[in-house]
Every structure is written in C-alpha cells, then in structure tokens.
Amino acid sequence: MFDPTLAEIRFGTGLSQRAVAPNSIGVMLSGLTAVDEMARQFPVEPYNDYRLRIRDFNQARKMFRRNRGKPDQEVYNQARKAIARDARRVYGDMFRNAFLRRIHTETGFRERLTFFWQDHFTARGKSALAKRATGPYVEEAIRPNISGKFEDLLIAAIMHPLMLTYLDQAQSAGPNSKVAKRAADRGRVRGLNENLAREVLELHTLGVSAGYTQKDVRQLAELFTGLSIDKELLFTFRSAISEPGAETVLGEEYAVQASLDNIKDVLSNLARHPATARHISEKLARHFLSDHPDASVVAALEAAYRDTDGDLMAVYAALLNHPASWHSDAVKVKRPYDFMATALRALDVGESTLSRTREKDLRNILYIPMQIMGQPWEAPNGPDGWPEENTHWITPQFMAARLQWALAAPRALRRNLPDPREFARAALGERLPRDVAFVAEAAENRWEGIALVLTSPAFQRQ
C-alpha cells in the first residue's frame, strides 16, 4: 500500500533532499485543501491583473496607429514597447515560478493535479500578449478549484475570458439575436461559432464516444451565445447576442429566456452526466497510473464520482486508496515538464539559483529544450492538450533531447555538481536499481554520471 517514495515519484514532484515527503494518504489529501503555500511563495499574476497589460497594450497600439506620422506617435510607440517588455518579464517570472513551485513544494500532488486540470481545460490566448496569459488563467480559474466539485471547476474554466477567446466563443452570436439582425440589415454577417460547444462535449465533459449528435453541439452553441468578454477583457453576458428561443441539449430543454443561469445549468448537468464521470475517471487513471489502467481502478473512481456528483476530493481519495495506485512497477513515462522539474528538484537547484539565472539563460536551459522534448511550454497543439500515451513520448528524438539536456543543464545550473553516486541515491531513494548505481559509480566524470542517472529508465518513469 502507501509508500512515501512512490507517493513522491508517482503522484508528486519527485524526491527532494529538502522537502518532507507525505507520510500518509491522509496527508496527501489534506495538503490539497490546506493553504496554498507555493502560490504564496512563488506568485503567478492572476488573469485579473494580467489582463490590464493586454488592455493597455491594445490601447497603446491603437493610439500608435491612429497617430501614425504625427508627433505623438513615438510616445505611443514607447508606451507599447514598455508594456510588451514588462509582460515578457512577468512571463519569465511565471515560467521560473512554475518550476520553483515544483522544486520546493511539500504537496506535490497539488502541483500535479493543477497541471492535469490545466491540460484538461487547455486554453491559450491568441494575440501577442494574451499568448502569455495561460499561467494567469490557470492561477485564477483552475488552481483554486481543483479540490471542489467538478462542475465548479468546469464553470470556472469554460466561462473564463481566456477560454472564451481561445475557442472563439466571445464573438459567437445567435443568428436570430438582435445584434445579428442589425448586422444583417447593414449587409454584414454575425453568427454562430460552434467551437466551444463542441469541445465542451467532446473534451471537457462527456467524451467523444458518448452519444451526442451534431444537433446537440449546435443547440449547445446557441445556448452559449451571450458568453463574451468586454472591453476590459473581463467576462460578460450579452443578452443582445444571445439566441432567442429554447434549446435542447441531450434531450433536456433549457428555458426560452436565455440567461447565465441556463448556461450554468447545462454545464452542471453535463458535469453530472454518467459519461462525464467515466471520461474523467479514465483520464485520471491514465494520467497517474497507466495508459491502460485496470478496469477496477477506473470503476472505483467512477463510483466515487457518481456517488458525490463529482466531488473531486472523493475521486482523488478513491484513486489513492486503490491498491493499483501503489503497484511497485513504474509504468508512466514522465512528460518533459515533469522530467525536467523532478530533475531540478533532485539536483536541489532552488530559488537562489533560478532567481539569479538570467531570462535569456532560462530560455536556453529550460524553455527551448522542453520544446525539443516535445512539450513547448503552455503551447499544446490543440484543445485536447498533451498526448497521454507513453508511445508518444518514447521516441528517438524525444529520448535524445532528454539525454542532450541532462548532459548540459545540470552544469549550467549548478556550480558544483554532486557526486553521481550520492545523486543517484537522492534521485531514486530506495528505488535505485543496481545497474543505475553501477553506472553512477563507473561514469568518467560527474556530469556524464548525473546525465546517465537522469536518463535512466528508473528516473524517467513514474
């Protein structure tokens, strides 16, 4: 059953010389509802603050264009550049802090779950500054909601301004809405966009194999009209673009008068749907345990989900209390972010080092290599997030990229590298296999020894 080393490796952020490992399932769970110490120590600007940068940038750019060729042009140009520079610096800090949280945390399960949900509700901004707003979105919509009910997490994510822009909801208008009719009178088209509605059904709730139809997608898209953002880039509900009339989604009719309550209702109903319980349970089991998890563990999560209408703490408890969770074979391959962060944690590269590492070096040492390992930071290909299967990550180029990084990054970040033999014990604890111990001992120099430990199958799997 429970084993602190496995807890840190499989459900946490890896072994650390510094942080205290959880000594029971109870501690792992209560850590999720305790004060978020990492968010406090290594802050990430919430969207509500970050959006001011986007707003101010857009305004400065507008003024710059409006004053083209006029004396004030340069003033706005400078203003625009200063805001962009600031946003880049903030983004660098957020990136750094994402690693620092993983390096320093004593509740690694919280970090892992936050990333899991961030991935489930993938959203990205589209304009230059908004592209860097994923961290702020996660900080505001995802992180505070990972230990509540799934429906609250769903509503927070779906109704967030960043999601509304990412999946084109903010501009979608009901074809029979006031705004669309007025536009039509002037010969312009304003209409429906089904992107968000489709992804909510396919990715966020029921899953693609559930029995919904194109008609459900369309109706949900009509029901969603009105979800939008205002000039301040904050959430707003615009009844003027909302499609009049009742909509029917999965056989359930939602009232004629469109409102935010209707939309919350449909999301709650989707969240409580049995297909959602199954989809989420399978996804959690696949993420933490195996690409092909035991049917019994999925069933246990599903039962916990259904019994509690999606209380996530109950689902996590079912996961941690299932014997399959403590199977001693590590199966899942760490994804690049997990791989790099656990490596830095094992190497004890901490706050003092990362905070004095220049932005440019952080890019070269962490940001770009992660891209080459196949996981560009906060930039998955589509709203389905990162692939889960091991086969996606165990390929020649990704394995080579990990080795290449393991050879160079530790030296770039630590002046004195540890003895590889000690490092192997620190990184793998009682799970250090004999061949890895031998390799650490036989390496010609410290940096290759450390690289080999990091590239060992034992370290790369969780």
Place this chain on the structure above:
Amino acid sequence: MTERLSRRKFLGWSSVLGCSAAASPLMTPVSLASAPGDRRLIVIILRGGMDGIDVLRPWGDRAFAEMRPNLAKEQNNALQITDFHGVHAGLKHLLPLWQAGDLGFVQATSTPYRDKRSHFDGQDILEAGTVDLAPLGRRTGWLNRLLPYLPGAVERTAFAIGREDMLLLTGDASVSNWSPEVDLTLSSQGMRLLELMMQSDPDMGAAMAQAIALAGSDGDSVTFDMSEQGMMDEMMADAQEARKGKTHLKIADFAAEQLRGESRIASFSISGWDTHANQQRALNAPLSRLSETILRIKQELGKKVWDKTTILCMTEFGRTVRENGTKGTDHGTGGTMIMAGGAVRGGRVFGGWPGLADSELYQGRDLMPTSDVRAWAAWAMHDSFGVPQSALESGVFGGLDMGASPGLLL
C-alpha cells in the same frame, strides 16, 4: 578524438537489448537492403482542417462570392489558374510549379468522416484510412500498412519527421522517425554505460539506440570526447537554432536528405489551419510555410529525384461554405488535396465539382464531397510503387473502391 558510432557497434547494441520484433525497430537491418524502386512519396498532413475553397477558389461558381462576403471579396487575376479556379495569394510562389505541370489539386474530396467534425477524430480517420474510428490502442496508419507490399522495404524506407506523432506511419511495419533539431554527444565510456543501463527497458532502449544512429547520420559524430565547455556551447547553439522557428525548413532538408538516399516515403505535418476567426489573415502563415517547404524539398532533392517524387498534402476535413459571424469558417466536410512533384500530372484540377448552391451542399452547410480522399492516395501509391489495386483496396484501405485510374501520376 572523434569517433562515429560504427554500424557494427550499433547493431551489436540492438542485439544486446534483446528486444522482441514488435518492441524494437532495430531488428531490421538499417541502411543495408536495397531500396524498393526509385519513386518517392511524401505525405504532408495539414492539421486543423484547411479551408479547401479558400485555397483553391471556385470563382466560376456564382454562389462562392455570395457565401463569403469578406473572405471572397476580391478576385485577383494574377492568381487565376483555370477558367474556374484561382488560388489563395499564400500559394503564389508555387505558381511556377503549376505552369511546369508539377502542381495539381483535387477538389471536393474528403475522408468518409462526416458529422462530428472533430479535429482529433478527423485526423485519426484520415491517417488511419478507415471508414470509422478504430478502437483506441489498436490503431495503425495507411502509410504503414503500405510497407509490407513494398519488396525490400526496410526500416529506413519510411520516415516520420518532426516533433509530432504521426499515426499515418504508425503500425506493425518498422519505420524511422526523427526530428532534425536534435543533436547528441556523449563520451565513448558514457555511451557504453548508457547501453548497459537501457537493457532494463526495451522500449526506451530501442528509441535511444535509434536516436544515436540518427543523430550520427547528420554529419556530426555522436560519440565525442569533448571538453565540458565544448558541450555547453553545442547545447546553446542548438537552442538558438530552434528559436529561429524555421523548423519546417529543417524538416524539408532532412526529408530531402533521406529521400535522396535510400528512403522512399516521408511524412510530416504542418499545423495552423484551424481558422475559425479572421481567416483572411490566419491562412497566410500556414500557406507560406507549406509553399516554402515544397520549394525547399524540390531544391534539395535535385531535378533527377524531384522528377520521381509525389507530394500529397491532405487535411482532415474542409470548412463550412458560408463564412461564420467572425470572418472565419467552422469545421466542414469536403476539402482540397494539394499535389506537387515532378511525378505528378500537374497543371490540372482533379475531381468533380458539386456546386455551391444551397441544395447542393452537404447538410446545407458544407461542400459536398465528390470523391474519397483515400482513393487518390491509393492511386498515388499504385502509380508510385506498382502495388496492385486489390492489395490497396483490401489490405491498405479495407473495403475501398478505387474506381478507374484518374491518371494522377506521369
């Protein structure tokens, strides 16, 4: 002192790993067997659902401009390629290929995938080449299923290139994959220890062994007893390269290098075609990446190989015929396939035109497909490698009716 990883050492390693044939792509000898024929096939997956009628514009259809008040505002005579069709300005650099007969299109074509219009399902079906979604975990791609029909095919015959997972080339037949961004260096002692350690994990070991062979194939050695500073400089240089964002050109170069050699099939993807809003602007970038890629491949292959090459650019579905309320288009059905290469019977548009009037649309919203995109791919494989029609219809695409030869290739 530098030392390239010798083939004997490399093969020795693979046998030490003791992998099963299924787990290891190393069981087939690398670079030794003769290549099957001398035709080349490149399949580029355009991820995101390319708007076929924005790329190949049916100006001859009166409904076209009506349906797209913003997207089809102006007709540019310089881009008119037939009496009926023009092309998007993003393809203008490819027009000389059209004139030379090295560029062609298939209009109104689609996979059998219809109503859900999900990218992920759409791409899976396109790459799996099936009628329905195959059960998860048992998926193979049609380009992989082609390989057993090529006499003398070896692992290096087919290459999946780039960072992305290509279902198209996934399957029982051994293929190679590589991202040309990665470079690798390790001391000879480090190499031996890595080899030893990887014995405990056949999957990872096989991938690592292949990585070392591939990293060594670009001219730099892998086993490299260099100084610590040299190693740091290398890593920084690689990182700088990747920042420049010209990955598609590196991929084109790598593909061309392999195809000039013994490889015959390469596949990779170009993304960025999901244009829900402001399509007019959003389509330019992926179209120029595609154009640059094709032109670079042509240049790097040289005339002799280019003349034997077919490039098929396919996407998971087209987009709605009407533009949406946000000057973009949503997921639709009938799309366009782009073909390039000296082996292509170019300078023409293949496939029937269904029309854009309301009554002619699929479900009142999408371009009605008039052909199965798999049939075109099947004819390209038939004409390139002489694979019998029966094998393509049953083994590669289960149950496909290829119809009569459209004379796609020269």
